[in-house]
Amino acid sequence: MKVKTQYYDDSVKGFITWSIIWGTVAVLVGILISLQLAWPQLNVAPYLTYGRLRPIHTNAGIFGWGIGSFIGLFFYITQRLTKTPLWSPGLARVTLWLFNIGIASAAVTLAMGINRTKEYAELEWPLAIVVAIIWVLFSINVFMTILKRKEEQMYISLWYIMAALVGVTVLYVVNNLGVPLHLFKSYSIFAGTNDANVQWWYGHNAVAMVLTVPPLALFYYFLPKVTGNPIYSHRMGIIAFWSLIFMYLWTGAHHLLWTPIPDWIQTLAMGFSIMLIAPSWGAVMNGYLTMNGQWEQMKSNYLVKFLICGITFYGLQTIQGPMQAVRTFSAFIHYTDWVPGHVHMGVLGWVSMIIFASMYYAITKIFDTEIYSVKLANIHFWLILIGQLIYSITMWIAGVQQGSMLLATNPDGTLHYSFMETMIAIFPYYKIRAISGFIYLGGLAAFIYNIYKTFQKGAASQAAKA
Amino acid sequence: MLEKNPVVFIILAFVVIMVGTTITMIAPFKWINGAGDKIAEVKPYTPLQQEGRDLYMREGCNNCHSQTVRTLASDVERYGYGGSYSKSGEFVYDRPHLWGSRRTGPDLAHIGLKYPDPKGAWHKKHMENPQSVVPASNMPSYAFLNKPLDTTYSERKMKLLSFPYTQADLDDLKGKTEMDAIIAYLRKLGTDIPVKKAEAAAQAPAALKNPFTDLQTVAKDAESLYMQNCASCHGDKREGNLGPSLKGSAKSEADLFKTVSQGIEANGMPAFGGTLDEQKIWKLVTLIKLGAK
Ligand code: HEM
Ligand code: HEM
Numbered sequence: 001m002k003v004k005t006q007y008y009d010d011s012v013k014g015f016i017t018w019s020i021i022w023g024t025v026a027v028l029v030g031i032l033i034s035l036q037l038a039w040p041q042l043n044v045a046p047y048l049t050y051g052r053l054r055p056i057h058t059n060a061g062i063f064g065w066g067i068g069s070f071i072g073l074f075f076y077i078t079q080r081l082t083k084t085p086l087w088s089p090g091l092a093r094v095t096l097w098l099f100n101i102g103i104a105s106a107a108v109t110l111a112m113g114i115n116r117t118k119e120y121a122e123l124e125w126p127l128a129i130v131v132a133i134i135w136v137l138f139s140i141n142v143f144m145t146i147l148k149r150k151e152e153q154m155y156i157s158l159w160y161i162m163a164a165l166v167g168v169t170v171l172y173v174v175n176n177l178g179v180p181l182h183l184f185k186s187y188s189i190f191a192g193t194n195d196a197n198v199q200w201w202y203g204h205n206a207v208a209m210v211l212t213v214p215p216l217a218l219f220y221y222f223l224p225k226v227t228g229n230p231i232y233s234h235r236m237g238i239i240a241f242w243s244l245i246f247m248y249l250w251t252g253a254h255h256l257l258w259t260p261i262p263d264w265i266q267t268l269a270m271g272f273s274i275m276l277i278a279p280s281w282g283a284v285m286n287g288y289l290t291m292n293g294q295w296e297q298m299k300s301n302y303l304v305k306f307l308i309c310g311i312t313f314y315g316l317q318t319i320q321g322p323m324q325a326v327r328t329f330s331a332f333i334h335y336t337d338w339v340p341g342h343v344h345m346g347v348l349g350w351v352s353m354i355i356f357a358s359m360y361y362a363i364t365k366i367f368d369t370e371i372y373s374v375k376l377a378n379i380h381f382w383l384i385l386i387g388q389l390i391y392s393i394t395m396w397i398a399g400v401q402q403g404s405m406l407l408a409t410n411p412d413g414t415l416h417y418s419f420m421e422t423m424i425a426i427f428p429y430y431k432i433r434a435i436s437g438f439i440y441l442g443g444l445a446a447f448i449y450n451i452y453k454t455f456q457k458g459a460a461s462q463a464a465k466a
Numbered sequence: 467m468l469e470k471n472p473v474v475f476i477i478l479a480f481v482v483i484m485v486g487t488t489i490t491m492i493a494p495f496k497w498i499n500g501a502g503d504k505i506a507e508v509k510p511y512t513p514l515q516q517e518g519r520d521l522y523m524r525e526g527c528n529n530c531h532s533q534t535v536r537t538l539a540s541d542v543e544r545y546g547y548g549g550s551y552s553k554s555g556e557f558v559y560d561r562p563h564l565w566g567s568r569r570t571g572p573d574l575a576h577i578g579l580k581y582p583d584p585k586g587a588w589h590k591k592h593m594e595n596p597q598s599v600v601p602a603s604n605m606p607s608y609a610f611l612n613k614p615l616d617t618t619y620s621e622r623k624m625k626l627l628s629f630p631y632t633q634a635d636l637d638d639l640k641g642k643t644e645m646d647a648i649i650a651y652l653r654k655l656g657t658d659i660p661v662k663k664a665e666a667a668a669q670a671p672a673a674l675k676n677p678f679t680d681l682q683t684v685a686k687d688a689e690s691l692y693m694q695n696c697a698s699c700h701g702d703k704r705e706g707n708l709g710p711s712l713k714g715s716a717k718s719e720a721d722l723f724k725t726v727s728q729g730i731e732a733n734g735m736p737a738f739g740g741t742l743d744e745q746k747i748w749k750l751v752t753l754i755k756l757g758a759k
Contacts, residue, residue: 036604036606037570037604038604039604040596040597040603040604040605040606040607043606043607046610049525049526049606049608050526050529050530050606051525051526051527051528051529051530051606052525052526054526054529055526055529113524113525113526114524115523115524115526116523116562117523117526117528117562117564118562119567143472143476146472147472147473152470153469153470154469154470154472154475158472159475162472162475162476162479163479163483165476166476166479166480166483167479167483170480170483170484170487179626181619181622181623181626182619185520185619187561187562187626187627188561188562189561190561190562191499191557191558191559191560191561191563192498192499192554192556192557192558192559192560192561192563193498193499193503193554193557193563194494194495194498194499195560195561195562195563196557196563196565197490197491197494197498198491199562199563201487201490201491242482245479245482245483246482246483246485246486247486248486249483249484249485249486249487249490249491250486250489250490251486252490252491253490255567256565257536258536258537258538258541259534259536259552259565260534260552260553260554260556260557261498262494262497262498265490265494268489268490269490272486331536331538335532335567335568335569336569339567339568340568406540406544407540409540409543410686410687410690412687412745412746413543414543414687414690414691414694414746415540415543415544415690415694416690417690418690418693418694418697419544419571419572419694420600420602420603420693420697421693423602423603423604424602427602
């Protein structure tokens with residue numbers, strides 16, 4: 001096949017491989033911290049205490065697994081959509097090296113307690129610079145490929161990709177501004193309430209620009225590829241796109257309801273969060289309608305299951321999220337375990353399901369082969385689905401229970417439950433959550449084995465052809 | 467055109483992103499931390515407290531503890547400790563903020579008011595082994611903080627953050643451990659703002675008479691008040707831990723009232739006159755006097 005040989009896919013394979021490795025680290029550390037919450041004796045050494053491990057978990061998840069996969073898969077998609085080989089394979093190789101050095105150093109320094117504490121921007125300044133460089137190198141490569149493209153029309157996935165390139169750069173740089181004390185320590189240039197406002201402008205839009213926009217780019221590309229149906233409405237995709245990236249930036253303060261942040265910012269955040277339902281569901285409906293008349297593929301095509309379940313969880317997330325952004329509901333669930341329930345339906349249901357499907361598809365295409373085992377892929381699907389559902393549902397229950405206990409008062413106005421009583425009540429849920437992590441890990445193992453075997457098979461058939 | 471011109475597209479996407487950013491993130495710099503937010507009593511951190519704060523960051527305590535008392539009544543009741551909800555002016559020296567997003571453990575914005583003991587005995591015991599004071603706690607043990615504090619950068623930190631300091635402040639760092647520093651930080655949290663305590667302490671002791679004569683009517687309220695406010699020092703079953711056993715007392719009811727209201731702060735018994743009204747304190751006194759021995 002002539003077309004295939006002109007694409008540069010080594011770095012796609014490289015990023016996919018390494019993002020799977022970092023994703024496995026994220027899940028293993030996730031299981032460890034979920035066990036620590038139930039059994040604090042597991043905090044065995046300073047660098048293995050919960051406070052230091054939790055940021056390793058979130059960074060390995062978002063940066064290692066999320067961003068790593070997106071870089072690899074965006075290299076893949078961009079080349080296909082532009083019908084143009086990657087602008088600079090050399091730069092892509094350098095980016096992969098830097099990426100691995102960056103994530104590994106992140107894990108080591110966070111374990112050492114070198115930590116700026118701002119969520120999802122914990123890395124100290126030298127590493128923050130490395131992360132920025134990785135992102136800029138990747139952006140240049142993708143953008144130059146688009147500039148030099150042979151296909152004039154830019155498909156909607158490319159829009160999402162380009163928005164992420166700009167968005168992440170702006171957000172990451174601003175929230176990391178600081179004054180260095182020495183190589184391993186800096187102080188934020190913002191103070192107190194200002195710092196909090198900047199942080200959650202960043203924090204929520206990390207969700208937008210890393211955990212929403214990139215998986216949407218993948219979804220819009222892979223759903224038509226996998227099903228053979230064109231996307232239902234290009235126009236709907238475009239309207240949803242612009243309103244999504246417009247509205248997201250107003251909503252950061254929904255993480256800060258009832259705090260000293262000025263009320264009008266909180267109110268704007270609440271309003272825009274609710275409006276976000278529209279563009280979010282625009283994408284969901286676009287996905288569903290693309291399946292019109294083809295729903296039997298849910299049974300016959302293992303990849304469709306991942307994609308459609310993924311977009312369904314996105315739909316649930318984007319109803320749940322706006323709900324959490326309403327002041328009265330926030331008063332109830334903010335700070336409780338409800339929020340990890342929301343988060344993991346997003347990262348395990350939505351983001352990871354889409355990535356898994358995209359990887360299965362891209363790997364088989366790159367090697368021009370079939371998946372090693374569809375059966376194993378189905379096992380993978382069910383295990384991660386069940387694991388994720390148990391995780392989210394137990395945490396919602398725990399959150400509602402703790403939330404209502406924390407607010408309960410006696411007739412004389414005193415609080416009915418002490419903090420510890422509310423905590424003892426949720427220990428059983430912590431234990432169930434840890435089990436759900438193991439179930440998910442089982443699914444991940446099936447995925448890794450399947451991919452490994454497909455790699456082997458693909459490499460063998462390529463060698464045979466050559 | 468947009469579908470064909472990536473450069474124009476990128477610029478437009480940037481502009482769209484910047485609208486909400488400008489209004490909700492950049493514009494507020496004009497008001498937040500301005501003159502209107504200023505609270506005269508709030509002081510910057512001393513070198514020792516700032517070292518403690520940096521250790522708090524190093525250990526990632528913010529992953530389990532928030533530091534903002536929301537304007538909700540239940541938050542003020544649970545975490546205000548006699549103070550009010552958190553105000554912007556309380557945080558102007560915090561770089562970065564440490565408000566956190568989870569309350570796996572309790573809020574610490576005003577924790578200095580809860581444990582006023584100048585020796586920090588409760589904190590030390592708790593940090594070394596949280597389960598020794600709160601058996602079901604899932605907080606990790608931080609006994610490893612009992613090691614000498616590295617003060618190499620202490621002075622430079624003060625300069626970089628433009629906090630005032632004296633030679634005495636720097637001398638104060640000598641011989642301190644990491645544990646001392648983190649406790650100094652915890653003891654400062656929430657204590658700059660004047661609270662109601664002072665008035666309560668000045669109450670005339672003459673009219674002290676317990677309105678409750680039997681335990682039954684108050685038992686439920688008293689138990690939850692006790693678990694909420696006293697158990698961490700006097701034990702879940704009043705058996706005594708850091709503070710003495712409260713299974714009965716030789717003191718008169720009026721004396722018990724005074725002790726609880728005014729505290730014995732020098733020895734680690736906080737004053738509750740600002741946090742608990744008279745009725746509630748009497749309920750606790752009734753529990754101590756008449757509760758199970
Ligand atoms: C199935 C394996 C996993 C388990 C058992 C797990 C467990 C946990 C636990 C125990 C927490 C702390 C919750 C708390 O604060 O109480 C957490 C937080 C978090 N995890 Fe996971 N996790 C898993 C997979 C992942 C993956 C794959 C990602 C990323 C793509 C991820 C992203 C996050 C994020 C962003 C948070 C912070 C949530 C917040 O601030 O509320 N997790 N996880
Ligand atoms: C319209 C869409 C969404 C809205 C309005 C929304 C809203 C919210 C709100 C209000 C919170 C704060 C909860 C609290 O602490 O009280 C939150 C937390 C979070 N959400 Fe969403 N959400 C949306 C979609 C998503 C999606 C698709 C993901 C993908 C994974 C996601 C990931 C997260 C994460 C990681 C956090 C935790 C942040 C932290 O506290 O560290 N959200 N969301």
